[in-house]
Amino acid sequence: MSAYAELEAKAREITRLQEIQAITGWDEACMMPPGGGPSRSYALATLSGVIHERESDPEIGELLNKARSDGAPLDAWQSANLISIEKAFVEATAVPTDLVRAKRLATLQCEQAWRQARAENDWPGILPLLTEVVNLARQEADALADAMSLARYDALLETYEPDLRCADIEPIFEDLKSFLPELLDRVLAHQQAPLILEGPFPIESQRRLCEEMMRVLGFDFDRGRFDVSHHPFCGGVPDDTRITTRYVETSFLESLMAICHETGHALYQQGLPVDWREQPVGAALGAAIHESQSLLMELQVCRSREFIEFIARKIRAQFGHGEADAAWSSDNVYRHVTRVECGLIRVDADEVTYPLHVILRFEMERELLDGSLKVADLPQAWNTAMQSYLGLSTEGDDANGCMQDVHWYAGLFGYFPTYTLGALAAAQWSATAKKANPEIVPAISRGDLQPLLGWLRNHVHSQGRRINMQPLLEEVTGSQLDVNFFKRHLQARYLS
Amino acid sequence: MSAYAELEAKAREITRLQEIQAITGWDEACMMPPGGGPSRSYALATLSGVIHERESDPEIGELLNKARSDGAPLDAWQSANLISIEKAFVEATAVPTDLVRAKRLATLQCEQAWRQARAENDWPGILPLLTEVVNLARQEADALADAMSLARYDALLETYEPDLRCADIEPIFEDLKSFLPELLDRVLAHQQAPLILEGPFPIESQRRLCEEMMRVLGFDFDRGRFDVSHHPFCGGVPDDTRITTRYVETSFLESLMAICHETGHALYQQGLPVDWREQPVGAALGAAIHESQSLLMELQVCRSREFIEFIARKIRAQFGHGEADAAWSSDNVYRHVTRVECGLIRVDADEVTYPLHVILRFEMERELLDGSLKVADLPQAWNTAMQSYLGLSTEGDDANGCMQDVHWYAGLFGYFPTYTLGALAAAQWSATAKKANPEIVPAISRGDLQPLLGWLRNHVHSQGRRINMQPLLEEVTGSQLDVNFFKRHLQARYLS
Structure with missing residues (x-):
């Protein structure tokens, strides 16, 4: 067996164990009864340990050296695979095990305390725990930066999106910082307030509507499921992809x-190669x-006027309203799904203000990591x-200020920018x-997603990790990530 | 750390990975979409390999020797734990890895082919595959027997119930072979045919009834779930115990x-120490x-006259029938749940004929293994x-003869006797x-299971593997497994 083939065999075992991890993680969020929590946490931690042990197996390091030097010919996909295997090995071995353990413990404690502290708007209560997490995140970033010869924040970005650098992000965010506030003023002056959609909206009707939506968009139920969880998410594996949502009776959108x-x-997951x-x-x-694919469906397709024309009929049918009722017209539904409002909460933000929430966090987390804040x-x-x-x-309201997102309390630094980069790539x-x-x-206006899905399958989904984000964008769209697509999209949707 | 403490640490990791295995196994049966099958099989096989690797870790062997010789004092539970750890290690290391792999492959192929062959009553089609499985099962039994210094069939029994031997089973089965046929004739002559319960029985009503039953019996929903699967089973782990059933609209019992x-x-699982x-x-x-606990609930409690008096009211309420309707009287429901009939199929058998199905298989599988059949x-x-x-x-009807049970085709030899031993212990x-x-x-006649459950919790569930079956029975009931309890139970229920 060649060194490369041995590496594939080792990678295969790791992927299979990650599948087990994905399914038990989904189970914890969707199926596990409350009493199962403590033993499940231990079980998942043990499994993580087993996977990390395999990812950082020194034999992988030796095989990587051999595969690089033995001159065995590899095709483009195999070469890309070798790069991905090496990247996983470098990241797994970069951080000393003691630090991994210390950070896992600190973030678990901090995240649990954060739930309570946020509910009670208790910033002083969470401060010492967050300070410890920031301290350990900085050490982890330094260890990764050292192993990958990158700047500290770039090393964190690398763990979320291969080859993504601050230098990609900064000019884009600077552009948006000057573009969005002015656009926002014009949109707020231009938009019309929608009529209220009167509920209640029975959960079972909402569930049926969501399932119908999934079928329209092309979800393959033979290789996936649809359930309820506390926060909507997408989990599972390519041939068993599981998404969730949550319901309240008072609204359905x-x-x-x-x-x-x-x-x-x-x-995206079901379409991987x-x-x-x-x-x-x-x-x-x-x-x-990944976010470019979710936002493409949500923002570019489902909140578009042509799709709303189609889906408003299904919505009216599900909740028993006629077309004549102005509140249930496609125009009014469209006004709801494209409503722009300045708010404190990122997850509730519309697509015009959302990037400003992200830019704020991007700037602040860099300052936290370099110690200037x-x-x-x-x-x-x-x-x-x-x-x-x-x-x-947010004076005196930290719960809706710097305590609103779990990310930092869970030790996730460098993740926020990917939300906005995803929105740009989607456009x-x-x-x-x-x-x-x-x-x-x-x-799309007929509810037929096949032409779009076929294009995405071909140009994005089936590409896996063959090449990184910027070269893929360049290959497919003719340019690297370009903020102008997003700007033109916002202008067309919100000012026309 | 003492050698014993190190063993506990290793055992803890194995238990946690087994928890992951239990949950992903449950998921495969209850949640997985069909398209997820192939990748899940590989993932589960990989996880089994990881667990087997840890169970047979040579360090465990060294630590066992140290723990036995270092004279560190252990209490009764710790000593019993050491025995269980050693048993798992001996069984994991007894069989050569090549044989484990060959048997796993042969049984997977045979079990899959069996589904088709049984449906088509195609004995010649399955014969070569079963022959190979029997051959490998014999080799496995020999390897286990060698490692444990036991007779071949005793070695298999040992893997299902610690310290259970043919010598425990044979006199009991001989007794039943002479007792049951005569009893059966008398029961068939004595019993009254029940009135038909007219359906259909809506699935949702059945589900509610099942859930109500679980609550009555004392199932802890904070530490468990209830779902649907192809075959009823109990899975999960003590703090997350999951049971399933299946429904047809034409009957509910x-x-x-x-x-x-x-x-x-x-x-039992929720009550473990x-x-x-x-x-x-x-x-x-x-x-x-384990079977003694399921059969205690099913046969001793739920099919008893006093419990049927109680539950018949719930049944009538669920399906909207009055007490005056003779078919829905508790007398008639009782006749249904205690109906005795000679049939070809073990899983459909009543408690009088069931042991005869088991004895037939016990005798036949021993002959298969020693080659006399x-x-x-x-x-x-x-x-x-x-x-x-x-x-x-069963002339010409092997589908309902020697092809009806999956056990042998899946390589499970030595399991069948535990069904009947469980029924005896339940009595x-x-x-x-x-x-x-x-x-x-x-x-019980008031639907209050607490007095019985308290006794079981105390004397059986909380005992775990502290002592083996026969000493536990002796400690709690005053005698080892005694067929007379079962015989008296049958006489009282079916001839009174």
């Missing part, structure tokens, strides 16, 4: 739009590209930034696809 | 009685004891035995408990 978003993630199922190169590329000064810095970006104050894919196939838009 | 049975398994959650000594003792002669031998035990022919526990606490029976 949130759960429906969450399903559009998660189905976008799911279609079949020939590379059990190898790293067959996995999803990174967080930004002290953790203790976070509430004040947050308030100042919110005033500046969205004209809102870029969408414009390119529509130009390449003029049948896409008319088909 | 099968799914309800399946739930009584599985809840018995579940109550909390202090030993992650150690082998805290696990269920063996297959016979050739696999090719199985259909003829089956037909002869069925004629002799139940007066029924023994039940008689002992009722004698110890006269409140148990009147409470």
